[in-house]
Amino acid sequence: MFDVVSFIPRAVMQSIPLLFGSIGETLTEKSGNLNLGIPGVMYVGGICGVIGAFFYEQSCGGAANMNGFLALAIPLLCCLLGSLVMGLIYCFLTVTLRANQNVTGLAMTTFGVGFGNFFGGSLIKISGLDVPSIALSATSGFFSRHLAIADRLGWFGKIFLSYGFLAYLAILIAFVSAYILRRTRVGLQLRAVGENPATADAAGINITRYKYLATCLGCMIAGLGGLYYVMDYACGIWSNDAFGDRGWLAIALVIFTIWRPNVSVWASILFGGLYILYLYIPTGSAGLAMKELYKMLPYLVTIIVLIISSMRNKRENQPPAGLGLAYFREDR
Amino acid sequence: MNKQKTPLMHISKRAALPWYISWGIRAAAIILALIVCAIITTALTGLNPLAVYGTMLEGAFGTPRKLWILGQNIAILLCISLALTPAFRMRFWNIGGEGQVLAGALATAACMILLGEKIPNWLLIIIMVGASIATGAIWGVIPAIFKAKWNTNETLFTLMMNYVATQLVAFFVIVWEVPKGSGKIGIIHQNSMAGWLPQIGSYKYLLNILIVAVICVLMYFYLNYTKHGYEISVVGESERTARYVGIKTERVIIRTMLLSGALCGVAGLLLVGGTDHTVTTTIAGGRGFTGVMVAWLAKFNPIFMIFASFLLVFLDRGAQEITTIFGLNQSFGDILTGVILFFIIGSEFFISYKLNFRKREKEVQENV
Numbered sequence: 001m002f003d004v005v006s007f008i009p010r011a012v013m014q015s016i017p018l019l020f021g022s023i024g025e026t027l028t029e030k031s032g033n034l035n036l037g038i039p040g041v042m043y044v045g046g047i048c049g050v051i052g053a054f055f056y057e058q059s060c061g062g063a064a065n066m067n068g069f070l071a072l073a074i075p076l077l078c079c080l081l082g083s084l085v086m087g088l089i090y091c092f093l094t095v096t097l098r099a100n101q102n103v104t105g106l107a108m109t110t111f112g113v114g115f116g117n118f119f120g121g122s123l124i125k126i127s128g129l130d131v132p133s134i135a136l137s138a139t140s141g142f143f144s145r146h147l148a149i150a151d152r153l154g155w156f157g158k159i160f161l162s163y164g165f166l167a168y169l170a171i172l173i174a175f176v177s178a179y180i181l182r183r184t185r186v187g188l189q190l191r192a193v194g195e196n197p198a199t200a201d202a203a204g205i206n207i208t209r210y211k212y213l214a215t216c217l218g219c220m221i222a223g224l225g226g227l228y229y230v231m232d233y234a235c236g237i238w239s240n241d242a243f244g245d246r247g248w249l250a251i252a253l254v255i256f257t258i259w260r261p262n263v264s265v266w267a268s269i270l271f272g273g274l275y276i277l278y279l280y281i282p283t284g285s286a287g288l289a290m291k292e293l294y295k296m297l298p299y300l301v302t303i304i305v306l307i308i309s310s311m312r313n314k315r316e317n318q319p320p321a322g323l324g325l326a327y328f329r330e331d332r
Numbered sequence: 333m334n335k336q337k338t339p340l341m342h343i344s345k346r347a348a349l350p351w352y353i354s355w356g357i358r359a360a361a362i363i364l365a366l367i368v369c370a371i372i373t374t375a376l377t378g379l380n381p382l383a384v385y386g387t388m389l390e391g392a393f394g395t396p397r398k399l400w401i402l403g404q405n406i407a408i409l410l411c412i413s414l415a416l417t418p419a420f421r422m423r424f425w426n427i428g429g430e431g432q433v434l435a436g437a438l439a440t441a442a443c444m445i446l447l448g449e450k451i452p453n454w455l456l457i458i459i460m461v462g463a464s465i466a467t468g469a470i471w472g473v474i475p476a477i478f479k480a481k482w483n484t485n486e487t488l489f490t491l492m493m494n495y496v497a498t499q500l501v502a503f504f505v506i507v508w509e510v511p512k513g514s515g516k517i518g519i520i521h522q523n524s525m526a527g528w529l530p531q532i533g534s535y536k537y538l539l540n541i542l543i544v545a546v547i548c549v550l551m552y553f554y555l556n557y558t559k560h561g562y563e564i565s566v567v568g569e570s571e572r573t574a575r576y577v578g579i580k581t582e583r584v585i586i587r588t589m590l591l592s593g594a595l596c597g598v599a600g601l602l603l604v605g606g607t608d609h610t611v612t613t614t615i616a617g618g619r620g621f622t623g624v625m626v627a628w629l630a631k632f633n634p635i636f637m638i639f640a641s642f643l644l645v646f647l648d649r650g651a652q653e654i655t656t657i658f659g660l661n662q663s664f665g666d667i668l669t670g671v672i673l674f675f676i677i678g679s680e681f682f683i684s685y686k687l688n689f690r691k692r693e694k695e696v697q698e699n700v
Contacts, residue, residue: 097681114666121661296499
């Protein structure tokens with residue numbers, strides 16, 4: 001019998017990093033920047049949080065001495081700062097220096113994944129501390145703490161209330177950014193920048209400022225996805241390459257939702273479910289091979305959505321028209 | 333007096349620079365990047381940066397074996413970059429090199445496993461060549477058809493195709509795994525060497541290097557001296573112009589991606605048939621993405637690509653040496669590569685644009 005009550009929470013846990021990544025990438029793409037560096041940014045966000053938490057835990061010397069607020073604030077701040085720096089690098093290269101976005105993005109991914117794995121593997125050696133491995137279970141405890149009431153509410157508590165605060169933050173950010181994009185002047189201007197920067201420029205919108213703001217904010221949100229993965233999903237244990245291809249899946253999700261963060265909320269749960277569906281399929285040697293095919297599903301579905309939306313050619317379902325192009329005022 | 337504020341500087345496009353200045357700017361960027369890398373290395377390891385670079389050179393060129401590995405890695409990376417180039421020249425962002433290489437590699441491995449030791453070796457190798465090229469081409473042409481017909485975004489499409497290919501390989505690895513339950517295929521036909529590409533003399537990697545060198549020269553002529561190459565450039569510069577002069581852009585897009593995918597398939601063939609004799613999901617090792625950067629760094633010129641891929645492979649090999657000697661994590665090389673790429677990417681700005689600083693009041697008045 002398919003166990004829905006245990007399946008849904010796992011799918012949601014799996015979906016939160018994707019959700020963070022896809023909201024960040026949606027905001028970025030709406031400003032006309034195709035940031036293929038998101039996988040790298042998520043790694044950097046995760047590892048920066050780990051570095052912050054690692055030194056804080058070491059300086060406290062035990063979970064008992066840790067201040068709950070600081071234990072949350074330090075990794076969060078480090079994560080946001082790290083992802084912000086990545087965002088600034090990307091913006092400086094593509095907006096100020098007008099470099100090619102695909103190449104810059106791929107370089108960012110190389111750099112970010114390398115940065116994450118390097119510090120994940122060498123943090124102990126560099127810090128010179130005598131600990132066997134990076135296991136931040138105390139910090140993770142603070143991140144994954146959920147309402148005590150959840151345990152008493154049976155299946156309802158398990159499905160809706162059993163997550164750490166970052167999960168709810170992700171959903172909140174998704175709805176807020178969807179509202180800003182669709183219903184506010186700032187959102188309208190941002191979309192204008194992504195659709196046709198020359199027109200937006202003529203209308204007096206500061207292109208550079210919008211691109212910087214949207215991309216840096218997008219990177220910071222995406223970085224939180226990396227932090228959630230390490231601190232909550234992986235229980236504070238960093239292992240190299242464990243984050244895997246979730247960053248690319250987040251980019252796929254952006255297309256799948258046709259650039260709408262509010263749709264991302266349920267779409268990411270769907271993707272998270274597809275990602276772990278194989279765990280619920282009868283195993284055996286044939287099942288083991290089939291599970292690899294099931295992992296293909298999110299990508300296939302994304303391709304199909306991409307094809308259908310380009311075939312139907314409805315104007316509101318298209319990628320931002322200026323996506324991937326650098327804007328130079330004197331160009332025609 | 334005019335009270336209007338002039339900005340400190342403004343940017344304008346440059347006319348083409350003489351080649352020695354543009355390459356000088358790039359060289360300066362690389363030197364700056366190496367200095368920054370040295371600072372990072374010293375900060376993290378406390379070592380003398382010159383010693384570290386010495387170790388890197390040692391790691392890349394130290395022994396004949398290391399030299400051959402360097403050559404082999406350059407060959408594969410160059411092959412993938414060359415494959416991507418025609419597509420990039422027509423502004424078709426094929427970042428699906430990874431998937432196309434995997435598709436080619438999978439087809440090669442499939443031929444080796446299913447047909448090996450059953451048919452004569454020469455026939456097997458011919459079938460392998462055909463199958464890998466065909467599969468790579470198919471993998472490349474699927475996004476191209478949709479791009480040509482419905483203008484589907486090719487960057488995102490090819491990106492997704494990578495992961496479809498990865499999972500397909502993962503599926504077949506489990507189907508064919510030897511021994512059962514190990515999760516990998518292992519060396520195919522270790523004893524009979526059926527389907528292994530022939531070795532020239534005692535040099536294991538020479539054949540790969542020679543094949544890629546030939547492809548490189550052919551690609552140079554194809555892009556610069558043939559009608560096809562010209563059509564690709566026109567489509568890349570302006571699709572409307574191309575249509576106006578009667579070039580069938582759909583056909584050019586599909587034809588070029590067939591070629592691009594086919595060459596990626598060749599890279600897969602060389603990897604499986606020539607060196608690894610097995611297939612894994614990581615056999616392309618991110619080189620589909622690195623190839624994008626190589627092609628772009630070389631301004632899509634096949635000859636410059638040799639140097640660009642040399643630079644990236646050298647960094648990678650050198651960094652591996654540092655990590656083994658100094659006991660660091662092997663991802664250190666990726667950080668260095670990233671920093672150097674950032675600098676080179678940034679330097680392109682100074683080649684194509686010019687900064688005009690605000691003139692002093694006096695000069696302005698004199699000019700008036």
